[in-house]
Amino acid sequence: MTDLILEMKSISKQFPGVQALQDVDFSIRKGEIHALVGQNGAGKSTLLKILSGVYHKDSGKVTLNGKELRRWTPQQMIDWGVSFIYQELNLVQSLSVAQNIYIGREPKNPMGLIDWNTMRARAEEALARIGVSELDVNTHVNQLTVAKQQLVAIARVLDMNPTVLILDEPTSRLGLEDAERLFTILRNMQEKGLSIIYVTHRLSNIYRLSDRITVLRDGKLIITSDTDKLPAGELVKHMVGQEVVDLSYGSKKELDQMLLQVNGLFGSGVNGFDLKLHASEVVGLLGAVGAGKTETVRLLFGIDERSEGVIQIGDTVLENHTPTRAISAGMALCPEDRKYQGLLLDNSISENVTLAGLEKFALWALFPNRKKEKSTVLELVNRLRIATPEITTHSRSLSGGNQQKVVLAKWLCTDSKVFLFDEPTIGVDVQGKAEIYQLLHELADQGAGVLFVTSDIEEGLQVCDRVLVMYKGQIVAKLDPRESNKEEASLYAMGGSPDELH
């Protein structure tokens, strides 16, 4: 008991209409990595926001280092040694690496002005402490990959010498190697006595890293257990509350009607990409982060200009390619970053859903047919099981999985035949993922062609009818998921060849 650093006891929190947390106990020991898991809406974020001081608890007791806390602000919590790294990282994009590490703690010279040299030198030290030497601290953060940005965020937080570090979904946008690197850093920190709370949806991460697991569901504590005493199957059962069958979704398909044909596509980050996508199939495009998957999708949809190559939908060859033309030719895109590209967060579900297929619901896009709009949206909300009280609810207030479904519903309103999904399951919980997989196949069964882009190799193999593996802007392997396995696909994704397996 003495080694408990932080203890939260019977925490409850009510929001209008929702009991977000009910009598939740949560504690962390010195030097442990504690996984906090649960589906979207289980109460993980609420619990962490109470801890960080963004929300205030309705009742319960919080003890930090043996002292009971009454009411605190985010800044106080940081000062007491409890630091957070959120999924969005929250770095200021237009500032340099060094500035981001020292915002709020800027080194000053005797005149009260910022001492830029000291700031740069200390930033380099802070990065070196987590084993990062390749970053120029003068680089603006917006020039860095997500993985590098995350290293900056970690360097920033660790430089404040926290006793507890909380990470929210840290690997959701990282490739294999970057995730490995992160794990190594976290283990090193653990050895130095840092306690880590690790929030994630990825089972493999939980078992690779954590010492203990706490599962929340519907705002209640389900179980806290040592990791080695809680097998994966049981863990998922606790999270979902019912048995989920782990099934493979893909199957061998008859390929007759060609929907999308791409030959010799070149462009920024893409060096010769070929694709044949047929009706009724789900094709996976796998690869590590940075392999050129998103770039390919952007070229296919006409967002970026290709330098070479032919894109053909049905019999139509797309010249002067723009997103508008892609849409009218029957293409639909659910982009990687739904918050910025796929969804109008401050508009209602209904407005988002009817946006792309507006002509269907309004004569000349001017005179809306509200009744038709409402019935269609309601039908889609039910069909996709979007969890929302009203169709007029703002998209911002939905969970990640439900936001993704709204983007999907938008395209279901159009007459699209070719669907491009770029990382649709990022930040989505187990059950939400299963629903999205099912929807992809429903689309295919209705005659659409689906291109499913993911950096989660396991997921790609599980979901798709056939998969293409991309590395450095090129397809390096075409695999049948039923005859391949994760090791083989991962190897291709890292630029290796199958001989190395033996």
Add this chain to the structure above:
Amino acid sequence: MNFTKEFVQKYTVFIILIVLFVIFSIASPTFMQVDNLMNLLVQSTILGIVGFGLVMIMIAGEIDLAFAGVIPFEGAIFATLLTNGRPFWVAALSTLAIGLLVSYVISLLVTRLKLVSFVSTIAMMFLLQGIWYAYTGGKNIYLEDYFNRDIVFGLVGAVPRVVILFAVIFIILYFLTEQTPFGLRLRIVGEDPESARTMGLNPIVYKTAGFLIGGAIFAIGAFLSTARMSGALATAGANMLMPVMTAAFVGQTVLGMSRPNIPGVLLAALLLGMINNAFVLLRLPFWSVPIAEGLILIIAIYLTNINKRDVVQISM
């Protein structure tokens, strides 16, 4: 190609400034005379100082157009107090106090009631212009007998005092915004309030500070414009609205910063002041000045956006 683009983007305002300077000095023999150059500086001064105030608020991610109402209103208070025989320092401090009060009210509207600053400060501008008419009965208040213009426009050597004031304010604000922790944080709050909050900075505090500093600088602008016209005039603010906004936006392009900044306003104010000055000397028709200003604003906004791929991105 990329290099040229970057170069052009960074130095356009400098280049325009130098090219026009050369053209003007060739075209008009009087342009290069010390008297005229000083006159040019004086003309840029008020524009530049009020522009500084606006940019302090823009750095915090907000905008305050109420200065077009605040400046005549503060001028009227200042003039009334002087004509009623109050000492100079009482009038000056009262003006400053009124300015801070108005800015504080605006900051409450924006940070507490979460109103959009663009719209709510336009509302505040109308409100104050109305109050000006009610307060003065619609008459300009002249100060010839009460106020010695030399306090502001007297020379130190060859340099008018107001130009020295301009330089001092510039240096203070430059260091404040670009070299101090406060300036860096103000910018972070303006650019990314969400991240600022998670880094433990309170956006409300910094935004309020931005409005108050801006308000204090507007009060200095009100004092200078009253001194320049020897009285509180109804048109004092409205005439300034567009040129000041132009200076603030053109200033964003300087050095390719693509963000509101103090040195940029200085250069932009000099540029606009020079155009005004030279076009008069060259006897160009009066309508050519707004045309030139309009063109420069368009070029500036284009250059601010040159590297951004999105269709339009004007941040207020």
